[in-house]
Amino acid sequence: MQYLLMVYANESGFANLSKEQADQALGAYRAYTEALKKSGAMVASDRLQPTSTATTVRVTNGKTQILNGPYAEAKEQLGGYFLIEAPDLDAAIAWAARCPGSSHGAVEVRPIWQM
């Protein structure tokens, strides 16, 4: 099965890190990404620009509304994702727990809709 691990964290927290701390945090993500690749679980992964760059679009009665900002304002924001291959939910949860994001924020695990 494929699961999307969505990493939610407080992005201002990351912005406030010292250069050394930021390097360490990014190093942890790099190592995690490598581990996913080596074990054959990685399908895709990306880091997102902060929510200050987000634009939300909604079409109502044929009229396109464009709003500055993310879909939902929350304490923690979607900062990136990992699309992984895992045999079952427990395996996906194990990968979510290894993700550095689950230690400084939260990781939502969602199964991909099988067509």
Next chain:
Amino acid sequence: MAPEGHPRAQEAAAKAARLSYGRLIAFLSAQTRDVAGAEDALSEAFAAALVDWPRHGVPNSPDAWLLAAARRKAIDAARRRRTAEKSAAHLRLLAEERTMMAEERGPLPDERLALMFACAHPAIEPVIRAPLILQAVLGFDAATIASAFLVAPATMGQRLSRAKAKIRLAGVPFRKPDRDEMAERLDAVLAAIYAAFTEGWSDPGGAEPSRRNLAEEAIFLARLVVEFLPEEPEALGLLALMLYSDARRFARRDASGEFAPLAEQDPALWDHRLIDEAEKLLERASASTRIGRYQLEAALQSAHVARRRLGRVDWPAIVSLYDALCALTGSPVAAINRAVALAETEGAAAGLSALEAVADDPRLKQYQPYWAARADLLARLGERAESETAYDQAIGLESDPAVRRFLQQRKARLRASPKPRRARRQPAPRA
């Protein structure tokens, strides 16, 4: 072969069908993770079995009979809607033919434990875990489960469907948990088994075979868990607890069918084989030193049935076991029972003040045993008027006619007794 419609034949068929049903749901869904699909596939076959088996006897291999019937029903259904683009249940059943071939060579692997652990997975909403196990493994319908858990049937049905959809779509695995996850997940499994038992236990007259089977099947499920997990003390404790209770099944009514409270039961009516087995299980559990709710409750039963050898109940042991249970669970029900036991060791006044210490809990206002205990302790203290009021409340809350009659007799005895044995008691100190 029993004649058609013979209650015993029907009961045997229903029991065999239900045992098979759980095994087949577990077997089919362990491969597809689709509990609802397995239920759909088997429901008609199950209904057919309940018509056919009382008439023709239970087949040699109930599992094979039900699987074959389910396959026939699925093929019929597919023929009826030939144009229907795709039928997931049908395709799934066809895929099962392979495994049915294997089945003909030997018994199905028993996946019920794996199914129970899938239902008790932490990704499943906690309140629905126990109902889900009851439905998936024992085949309870949503209405029965709803009444056992005091939830509206429609709500229960929706919650069960949602949980089954989550197991399937999120890929919840069917397997025995690892050591570090065991305690939490086992707890949910044991809670469900005990819930099934207590529902079956609530039919002391044995008037409803389906309910009596429920207690038996809960014991069966606990045996299954113990067989797979022989080192888990709480699983051993729960099985022991249920066996102690079951051993007293027929002693709960006296010869004339009237309610007999535990302390007044005739030990000759207890099933000593079951009690001996329970004692051994409890001893095995104590080897682990990991104490828990079920072991404590089993130990309480053990102290009660010690009467068969000692000729008296070990009340001091019971008080200290309830102390431990109260500390562990904070349950107001345990606190009531502790107060009753305390009345035996330290007198009715001590019991009553312990009871009044928990009286503020709003859950107790509608709890019959609280009022019955209060009435009894007040009666012993000679507080006739207050005792009568408490008896009335207990009688009004009781749904079992035999217990209601018992309470009414106790109340009538108050009037018969000549005079209060004691002067009005001092107000009980708050504990």
